Amino acid sequence: MIIKYRVVHRVSIKEALVIYSRFFFRKLEDLFASPVITDKKALLVAGCGHSGTTLLAAKLGNHPNIFAVGRETEFLLPDKNSLVTASKLLSEWVYCAEYLGKEYVLEKTPKHIYFIDRAGVIAPNHKVLVTIRNPLDNVASLFKRFGDLDLAIERWVNDNHIVAGIAGSGNVYVVRYEDLTAAPEATFISLFEFIGDSFDPSILEEGKTAYDSAVLKGNMVVRRDQVKSRIRVNNGAWRKVLDEEQALYVWRRVSVVAQALGYHGLEDCYFPTDDESNGCS
Template sequence: MIRCKGFVCGCGHSGTTLIATILASHADVFLPFEETNVFFKWAPLALYRYSKLKRAAIGAGKSVLLEKTPRHIRRVDRIRRLVPGAKFVMPVRDGRDTVASLTRRLGDATESLDRWISDNTMVLAERGSTDVLIYRYEDLVDDPEATVEKICTFLGLSFDQSLLDYHRSPQRWFTLDAQPQHAALRNQQVNQPIYDGRGRWKTELGQQELTELTEGRGKSLMQAFGYL
């Protein structure tokens, strides 16, 4: 029986894959190592595909089903309607580092900035919701034990220090078919101990994006999450 249905979502490159990988090492958790995007589908198809995940979790003897698709931040209310009792784990990360990282991935600084603002506006709107836990990537780096324990408690999972050794059993998240270099890099990143990715914006972020985050459109979000 599935007793908890969890969803990890938020802005990409904010640590969604990292926390999903950590939680997937828990003995009670079933997690498909792919971004399903299932709740962007026609409702009957979404429910059918999600039911397949539930059957797979039950077949594996797991009691917690966890799914990670960052873009599901745009479908939170829909998931609530279709999956009663769903819980949402939403990491946030300093917009300067996130936009710098997304720009390396997407090659478009403006698109990266827009995505951080759009997605985190939706995250902030969920602050205070009882079915949502929002945490900062930087807090996970500073105190991984306390942060992971808090998330486990939210999902009804027992916490064990061994969860922080998730990297000793490497997982493959990203296929090598479409973008082999990116996939290889991302798999390497998520299968290593928690690393401190803070401050890279100082050498990688453009001045225009920095100004937008500290003085312009992104300023209120940066302040709300404690980055200014």
Template sequence: MIRCQGFVCGCGHSGTTLIATILASHPDVYLPFEETNVFFKWTPLALYRYSKLKRAAFRAGKSALLEKTPRHVRRVDRIRRLVPGAKFVMPVRDGRDSVASLTRRLGDASASLDRWISDNSLVLAEQGSADVLIYRYEDLVEDPEAIVSKICAFLALSFRPNLLDYHRNPQRWLTSDASPKHADLRNRQINQPIYDGRGRWKRELGEAQLKELTEGRGKPLMEAFGYI
């Protein structure tokens, strides 16, 4: 029986793959190592494809089904309607580091800034919802056991310290929309111990994006999540 159905979502490059990989190492968890985007599909097709994930979890003898598609943060209400009892885990990350990382991936600083603002505005709107857990990537780096334990409790999973040894059993995420170079880089990153990715913006972020985050459109979100 599937007791927990959880979704890891939020802005890309905020640690969604990292926490999904950690949780996937739990013996009770079934997680497909790909971004399904299933709830962007026509409703009958979405339900059919999601039911296939549930059957796969059941056949694997797992009691929790988790799915990670960052863009599902834009479909939270739809998921709530179609998956009663769904729970959402939403990491946030300092906008300066996220935008720097997104820009390196996408090659478009303006689009990266817009994405961070739009996706994290949706995350902030969910603050206080009983079925949503929001945490900061930086807090996971500082105290991984405390944050992972909190997430496990939220998902009704037993916390096991060896979850933090997830990298000892390397996984391969399927990234059909990414270049082979990016896919290899991401898989190397998530198959190592939790690393401190804070502060990359000091080397990589453009002045215009920095100003938008600290003085302009992104400032309310940066303040709300405690980054400035």
């Protein structure tokens, strides 16, 4: 069975029954949820995995006005928490922000893109910061992690189909990975205009991030170490993972959603090397 908001979306029937039973009881409890009353703003970073969500959140968390939760809490996922519990978690983070003199609470869970409506119940003044990445690089990175090309393609299509649907919302800001890595300062200046605060160039400096203070496991251990560094261009890395035939196969599978996100042709995924000109040929 397919449950799209799971990290690995293919699940057994037994797993699906457990997940849906939890979902049912959490939804009943949701009826008793109420918003967190605060002047602090919630910033939710989400998007397809391996599209730059950790990088974006780590650098944002370096800002003096932002309190960053240094792990993926999944607090909005309905089989993990009811909105009553999610509200209590958010209240604790707000308390930390108030204690530290911060104006914003920042949390990053990629799969929250499926549950932005739940955020609106408990955090009416929230904003969603979504990352997107060209499909060849993004799928190749997922393929390296999971070892299944079709699963990687499915995840990219599923997650980014949701992104394309919410991109026009007034409280959603979309960050292209290619812009984030090629022109980080300009990208963050524009992003902070959307947030309503001033850009601080010190956030881009190399050093510790909020993710250093949490106990992490799996893929996040790798990401924690990577995002300490200065941002660098990493476009075209798919060439080390996919051959030309696989690249064409990926594009055929993702093209409809890719074009909706502004990746209008396969050439948008072909980044030139030192001995190569622009274009697909």
